[in-house]
Amino acid sequence: MIVSNQEGGTSPTEPDDHPLSVNPSSRWQAYFRDNEVxxxxxxxxxxxxxxxxxxxxxxxxxxxxxAANPRVQGLRERxxxxxxxxxxxxxxxxxxxxxxxxxxxxxxxxxxxxxxEGQEAHWEVVxxxxxxxxxxxxxxxxxxxxxxxxxxxxxxxxxxxxPEWRKYAEADCFFCFTSLMSEIRDFFxxxxxxxxxxxxxxMERLMQLLRRRDDRLYGHLKQLQVEPQYxxxxxxxxxxxxxxxxxxxxxxxxxxxxxxRRFTFLIYICYAMLxxxxxxxxxxxxxxxxxxxxxxxxxxVSELISQALSAQQEDLMLSLS
Numbered sequence: 001m002i003v004s005n006q007e008g009g010t011s012p013t014e015p016d017d018h019p020l021s022v023n024p025s026s027r028w029q030a031y032f033r034d035n036e037v038x039x040x041x042x043x044x045x046x047x048x049x050x051x052x053x054x055x056x057x058x059x060x061x062x063x064x065x066x067a068a069n070p071r072v073q074g075l076r077e078r079x080x081x082x083x084x085x086x087x088x089x090x091x092x093x094x095x096x097x098x099x100x101x102x103x104x105x106x107x108x109x110x111x112x113x114x115x116x117e118g119q120e121a122h123w124e125v126v127x128x129x130x131x132x133x134x135x136x137x138x139x140x141x142x143x144x145x146x147x148x149x150x151x152x153x154x155x156x157x158x159x160x161x162x163p164e165w166r167k168y169a170e171a172d173c174f175f176c177f178t179s180l181m182s183e184i185r186d187f188f189x190x191x192x193x194x195x196x197x198x199x200x201x202x203m204e205r206l207m208q209l210l211r212r213r214d215d216r217l218y219g220h221l222k223q224l225q226v227e228p229q230y231x232x233x234x235x236x237x238x239x240x241x242x243x244x245x246x247x248x249x250x251x252x253x254x255x256x257x258x259x260x261r262r263f264t265f266l267i268y269i270c271y272a273m274l275x276x277x278x279x280x281x282x283x284x285x286x287x288x289x290x291x292x293x294x295x296x297x298x299x300x301v302s303e304l305i306s307q308a309l310s311a312q313q314e315d316l317m318l319s320l321s
Contacts, residue, residue, distance in 0.1 A: 034135070037142050041130045042079045044147040045123045049246055054155065055123040061167050062120035063128070074120075075127055126154055129174050133181070140181075143188040148241045150177045152249050183263075187237045202236045202267065203228040209271050213311065217278055224286045231293035235270050248301045255305050268308035275307065 019028050048055045066074050115121060130150060134142040153176050157169040165172075181188075192198040207228055211218040234242060239256065241249050252269065259265040274281070276299060281289050 034131075037134050038075060038079060038127075038131055040144065041127055041134070041142055041147070042075070044144060045127045045130065048123055048126065048147055048151045049155075052246065055126070055151070056121055058115055058119040059122050059125055059158070061169070062118065063125075063170070064118075067118050067120045075124065075131060122154070122158065125170050126150055126173075129154075129170065129177065132174070133178065137181075140185055140188060145188065145238050146181070148238045149180065149184075152241060152246060152253060153177055153180070155246065156250060184237075184239070199233060199237055202263070203232050206232055206236070206267050206270050209267055210274060213271065214275065214278065217274065217281060220282055221289070224289060226286060226289050226293070230290055232270055234294075235273070236266065239266065240269065243296045244301060245298075251301050252305065255309075265308065265312060268312045269304060271311060272304045272308040276304065 016023065017026050017028060021028055023029065045055070126147070130142055130146060133146075134140075150173065154169065154173045157172050157176070158166060160166050160169070186192045186195065186197040187199045187202070189198070193200040195201065207218065210221075240252055244252065256262045256266060256269070273296060277292060277297075280292060284292065
């Protein structure tokens with residue numbers, strides 16, 4: 001499943017398979033393609049939920065076959081080996097060249113203490129799940145934003161009060177994430193943006209709902225050219241996971257996934273968000289409104305959900321009358 005290069009060179013049964021091979025079926029080509037995906041996943045999962053240190057902590061149940069086996073290369077080591085090391089090259093007045101390795105400062109997302117032998121951080125588990133998902137779904141692969149979708153799922157399962165269930169958090173997370181992606185995968189496929197199931201159609205549904213329920217606000221945003229792509233693209237694609245603190249995201253998702261018409265309800269939640277900011281949006285200009293919508297202020301999400309539910313029920317009653 002995870003293609004690895006060979007330390008000893010090319011296989012004797014595949015003399016034409018080498019690191020410079022341009023053959024699409026080359027194992028080396030597959031290795032390099034996987035590395036590109038892995039590097040992007042690694043960068044994204046390391047900064048999951050930066051306002052909390054949960055994902056930097058060691059997991060209670062690491063994958064023993066990987067973490068505790070020195071003969072197996074984990075994804076963390078693979079990423080480190082795939083990155084080129086920078087060096088400072090200086091020349092003295094006497095013509096002597098000095099090469100010194102750059103000292104890289106520790107990024108804010110790295111843990112203060114290094115993990116012990118046999119340990120894995122939570123972000124490493126998430127990285128493994130996303131990498132395997134990309135390998136199993138080559139038509140879609142990995143798209144930035146999937147890390148924001150899987151984060152709340154993994155956090156919920158790992159935080160289960162039942163220690164017996166926590167043992168299987170990684171497998172359960174993979175199953176739940178795959179199931180959810182089967183419903184929203186069209187959001188992540190650019191060629192389907194304008195299809196009936198794409199992100200473009202969802203944003204259009206939001207604008208139609210806003211126009212029907214608040215034509216003045218709709219007209220004001222149109223006049224200012226505040227297009228839905230500037231704010232609701234992220235709202236819908238990531239199921240609001242980047243616009244609220246994690247506890248609020250879990251509360252929203254709880255209501256969202258309990259609704260059999262969950263993506264219709266998502267549109268109503270987005271409408272409620274616009275409605276809550278109505279007064280400020282009506283008084284604002286283009287820059288201030290964009291800033292406001294892209295940095296949604298803290299508020300009681302229960303009120304948002306209640307308003308969205310009321311609007312949905314009102315429209316349902318009108319459609320039945």
